Amino acid sequence: MVHGHQLSLWLACLGLALLGVPAAATGDESILNSEIGRQNNESLLWGPYRPNLYFGVRPRIPQSLMTGLMWGKVDTYNDFQNSIRYTCEQNEGMKGYGWDEYDTRRGGIQSIHDTENGLDITTSFVKVPGGAHGGSWAARIKGEINDETPQDRKTIVFFYVTQEGGGKLEALQGDDPKGYDGDLTLEGSSEGLGNYKLTVKRGTGEHPTSDHKLSEFRGKGTVVQSLTYPDEVLWQAKPVVFKQLKEGVDWLVENKYDNTDAPPPWQVYQLTNRPGAGNVHIIQKVFEGSFEFDVLFSSESAGKELTSADLTREIKETTESFGERFSSIFTLKAPFTAEKYKKFGRSMFSNLIGGIGYFHGQSVADRSYASEYDEENEGFWQEAAEARARNKQQLEGPYELFTAIPSRPFFPRGFLWDEGFHLLPIADWDIGLAMEVVKSWFSLMDDDGWIGREQILGSEARSKVPEEFQTQYPHYANPPTLFFVLDAFVEKLGKSNGTLPAGKEHLSQAALPLSTALVDSPELGLEYLRRLYPLLRRQFNWFKKTQAGDVKSYERDAYSTKEAYRWRGRTETHCLTSGLDDYPRPQPPHPSELHVDLLSWMGVMAKSLANIADALGLAEEVDDLTKVRDAIEHNLDDLHWSAKEGCYCDATVDDFEENELVCHKGYISLFPFLTGLLPADSPRLRPLLALLADEDELWSPHGIRSLSKKDPFYGTSENYWRSPVWINVNYMAIVQLHNLATQQGPHQATARDLYSRLRKNIVDTVYAAWEETGFAWEQYNPETGRGQRTQHFTGWTSLVVKVMAMDNLEEKAGQERDEL
Numbered sequence: 001m002v003h004g005h006q007l008s009l010w011l012a013c014l015g016l017a018l019l020g021v022p023a024a025a026t027g028d029e030s031i032l033n034s035e036i037g038r039q040n041n042e043s044l045l046w047g048p049y050r051p052n053l054y055f056g057v058r059p060r061i062p063q064s065l066m067t068g069l070m071w072g073k074v075d076t077y078n079d080f081q082n083s084i085r086y087t088c089e090q091n092e093g094m095k096g097y098g099w100d101e102y103d104t105r106r107g108g109i110q111s112i113h114d115t116e117n118g119l120d121i122t123t124s125f126v127k128v129p130g131g132a133h134g135g136s137w138a139a140r141i142k143g144e145i146n147d148e149t150p151q152d153r154k155t156i157v158f159f160y161v162t163q164e165g166g167g168k169l170e171a172l173q174g175d176d177p178k179g180y181d182g183d184l185t186l187e188g189s190s191e192g193l194g195n196y197k198l199t200v201k202r203g204t205g206e207h208p209t210s211d212h213k214l215s216e217f218r219g220k221g222t223v224v225q226s227l228t229y230p231d232e233v234l235w236q237a238k239p240v241v242f243k244q245l246k247e248g249v250d251w252l253v254e255n256k257y258d259n260t261d262a263p264p265p266w267q268v269y270q271l272t273n274r275p276g277a278g279n280v281h282i283i284q285k286v287f288e289g290s291f292e293f294d295v296l297f298s299s300e301s302a303g304k305e306l307t308s309a310d311l312t313r314e315i316k317e318t319t320e321s322f323g324e325r326f327s328s329i330f331t332l333k334a335p336f337t338a339e340k341y342k343k344f345g346r347s348m349f350s351n352l353i354g355g356i357g358y359f360h361g362q363s364v365a366d367r368s369y370a371s372e373y374d375e376e377n378e379g380f381w382q383e384a385a386e387a388r389a390r391n392k393q394q395l396e397g398p399y400e401l402f403t404a405i406p407s408r409p410f411f412p413r414g415f416l417w418d419e420g421f422h423l424l425p426i427a428d429w430d431i432g433l434a435m436e437v438v439k440s441w442f443s444l445m446d447d448d449g450w451i452g453r454e455q456i457l458g459s460e461a462r463s464k465v466p467e468e469f470q471t472q473y474p475h476y477a478n479p480p481t482l483f484f485v486l487d488a489f490v491e492k493l494g495k496s497n498g499t500l501p502a503g504k505e506h507l508s509q510a511a512l513p514l515s516t517a518l519v520d521s522p523e524l525g526l527e528y529l530r531r532l533y534p535l536l537r538r539q540f541n542w543f544k545k546t547q548a549g550d551v552k553s554y555e556r557d558a559y560s561t562k563e564a565y566r567w568r569g570r571t572e573t574h575c576l577t578s579g580l581d582d583y584p585r586p587q588p589p590h591p592s593e594l595h596v597d598l599l600s601w602m603g604v605m606a607k608s609l610a611n612i613a614d615a616l617g618l619a620e621e622v623d624d625l626t627k628v629r630d631a632i633e634h635n636l637d638d639l640h641w642s643a644k645e646g647c648y649c650d651a652t653v654d655d656f657e658e659n660e661l662v663c664h665k666g667y668i669s670l671f672p673f674l675t676g677l678l679p680a681d682s683p684r685l686r687p688l689l690a691l692l693a694d695e696d697e698l699w700s701p702h703g704i705r706s707l708s709k710k711d712p713f714y715g716t717s718e719n720y721w722r723s724p725v726w727i728n729v730n731y732m733a734i735v736q737l738h739n740l741a742t743q744q745g746p747h748q749a750t751a752r753d754l755y756s757r758l759r760k761n762i763v764d765t766v767y768a769a770w771e772e773t774g775f776a777w778e779q780y781n782p783e784t785g786r787g788q789r790t791q792h793f794t795g796w797t798s799l800v801v802k803v804m805a806m807d808n809l810e811e812k813a814g815q816e817r818d819e820l
């Protein structure tokens, strides 16, 4: 039980933890850790946690069961190999794919429009709680030949199951070489999953027939091949499948089923049925025309085995509950109330939350701590490049991470800068899930307070990243956006403050719904924060120490000599660590440089930490952090404000070592505003809002451009952050404009107008490209509004869901007038 006095005792103990010693884990059996922790582990155990696959279910257990789906057409011999679909790819001619509805705790439905194979695939997935091993789950795989395709199209479907790390797994059926025309069951057991059964049902759909003499050996609808491979190979399921297929083709050739009397392609590419024990089981089905079949995973401790009827019922209930929850959590406001926006919003949100993955494995880091990495000398970027070229990187870990991802085909892994944005809509939906992800990220932090900005864990994740981008450097920072989520959490906690919400008063803490328990019960919420706080503080201290900028050596005139910062890891062309890659910075790079976006991020952290410390009753911390924040706010003006340009700018020094501002108008010029550090009556707002609203500079009909049209670098070179519209930064602008628009101040009317127009422009732009292409995009063209670069970017682009649910201030103004 968590008693009030115990809570305050813990809070008092925190003072000690702050000296850099993490909170001791001394057999502390609080409800949060034991009962809620256990329930969360159960509820979140299974999922389509391999988001790079079109469909791949696995549990949140490091080495365990993995499943995956592949399919392809077999009308001819030649196009089979290229028609195989497995990992999400950008060049497969898909007319859109992804989750139409998804709830991490229950399941959902995904549609895949595979036009090149003439097929629409639907994968429904549900979780059924019960027992001691995370419950059971089931999936329904449905393929419908589309109207443009001959209805006798032959499709091969593979569903494979692998088991890493020991345990048993066996296909039970007899070994008729032709296979089966019924259900197929695997029985397994492992430490994490206990005993279980996995059944692939016969389902519906025709199987092709042939009177070729090969039919003696091959020909029924379903076969299974059970194999044993070394654990480290298991993630490479596609090469394994092809190797086995080739073995079958070789057998044909050896046995002289040659070209003069060739069997039909679907029979050539059929595995020999070979059931048995093994850690790889490839289940292959061949269909003529449309088909549907179920996969049922029943955990023995959950009791009754799942049936297809259970699955039908669960799909229906999951859909109903998703629809109701979506409408109540994201109540879309005018002008986005039409049904089409709801469908769009549900898809954007579901792909964000359905993209959550579980990753495990080693990562690559260069922990040489070479002196060049201090980047203190002129020419530091060349020295640092030489130090990197010494290739001191090594594998470390294994680590695990539970995280959302920016894009299933292209960025199927964790990114620190993106994750804080991902979790904002997710926090509205399920704050318990969002805080579980936050916890996972902070558990990756090292003793110094560093978290690698890109998490490439394990061989499968690494196989997607060119080698030169794999190494993480422990002096590289990245925008600490997870603090946005912590702010949202503290805000929700403040709102519930002490009383359980209506309808939940009678519940004990352990019986509260997992999606809201942390805010329903402030005791639980505060305990979560109390555990996390030392880690947050350590990260802040790491930033202060490793990303410090130099005020003193250049006799800069500033309120504080301490609060000035410089991103490490920049090169002449890039500052990847800032997240704004090729945004123009002072040239050439120089150790005197100061970056206004980084100082703003430090302000975000200081403000957020002070709020948390306040909620935890840590008065000294609040004092300390408030002073830091005050110094940051002064220094933003003292070090970065250009009265001449009317915006914030990076700083460097000129040839005489005198401070000099370098102004490239764009996102970073607005950063103190975007991060909410300017009060509503700040004199800086007038010129900043004018810059934002100026069509010859930042404003476009499709959102705020990353760089001003008047900047000499506008649209040049890589043109990544040099003109395109990015949804995360536009979201920050919309939130801040809303803040200004809803409080008294000199800019209220301007902000209200800009807010309404920007909100509409952003949603219209993302919606139009989605409707046209079936996809969300990484960025949008400021001239045409077209989606650009990475396809299926349902990471931070999914923030449009929140934007559609934000106030329609025009309507409100109307109502207020009416009331008068």
Ligand SMILES: *[C@@H]1O[C@H](CO)[C@@H](O)[C@H](O)[C@H]1NC(C)=O
Pocket (backbone or CB within 6 Å): 033, 034, 035, 037, 038, 041
């Ligand atoms: C939940 O799972 C995590 C990760 O596997 C584990 O470290 C933790 O002990 C589990 N918590 C409970 C209460 O079972």
Ligand SMILES: *[C@@H]1O[C@H](CO)[C@@H](O)[C@H](O)[C@H]1NC(C)=O
Pocket (backbone or CB within 6 Å): 493, 494, 495, 497, 498, 522, 615
């Ligand atoms: C809860 O409300 C009280 C006043 O009723 C306030 O003093 C306290 O700070 C609030 N707690 C949180 C966590 O916001």
